Amino acid sequence: MKLYIVSTPIGNLTDITLRAIETLKEVDFILCEDTRTSGNLLNHLEIKKELISLNAFNEKNKIDFVVNRILSNQTAALISDAGTPLISDPGVRLVSACIENNIQVIPIPGASALLAALSMSGLPTDAFVFEGFIPQKKGRQTKLKELAIEPRTIVLYESMYRIEKLLKELNEYLPDRFIVVCREITKKFEETWRGYPKDLVESFSEKISKGEFVVVIAPKDWKVNL
Secondary structure, three states, X not given: OEEEEEOEOOOOOOOOOHXXXXXXHHOOEEEEOOHHHHHHHXXXXXXXXXXXXXXXXXXXXXXXXXXXXXXXXXXXXXXXXXXXXOOOOOOHHHHHHHHHOOOEEEEEOOOOHHHHHHHHOOOXXXXXXXXXXXXXXXXXXXXXXXXXXXXXXXXXXXXXXXXXXXXXXXXHHOOOOOEEEEEOXXXXXXXXXEEXXXXXXXXXXXXXXXXXXXXXEOOOOOOOOO
């Protein structure tokens, strides 16, 4: 009776651990956000397993079903579309339910866009705060004002649809904070942009805005020598 939390690649399919592959081969079934996305990964790994969708829309309704299956002496793996599960992804309710039912929860660590961006940012990593995706509408300005006085390094996720908007907002609320923008980490068209918000906003029209973005913001009062 075990639930494995298995990290999968964030882009480059070779960024999966041997232990992750072994685990996915051994479990009775796999929980994933999108069966098509995870199906492509399993096909690449030549693994055939039952896939069950568990996403932000159905997690609450599927918890009892999943827990009961594990309690019937089965093992399961939880994966996300990319990277380490539960980091800005669903799964918290399931893990909590498993712990309440004395089901062993075992992490299988691996790729994480958060840590990958942080490690190559060149910004202080001894203390940082991860905010994931900030609110799209209600509460967005309030959150930006909170970030403006946050003393630690800040890490944000953003989609290609709002990255330009976010850069303009950072220029308004955090103009003196050096930032690092990572696009498509580990993928073919991986890019990294560094500078102050004003500089990146002015040059953004020349940049490719498609893909997944991680934004790392320097600590308050931290200066960089360009």
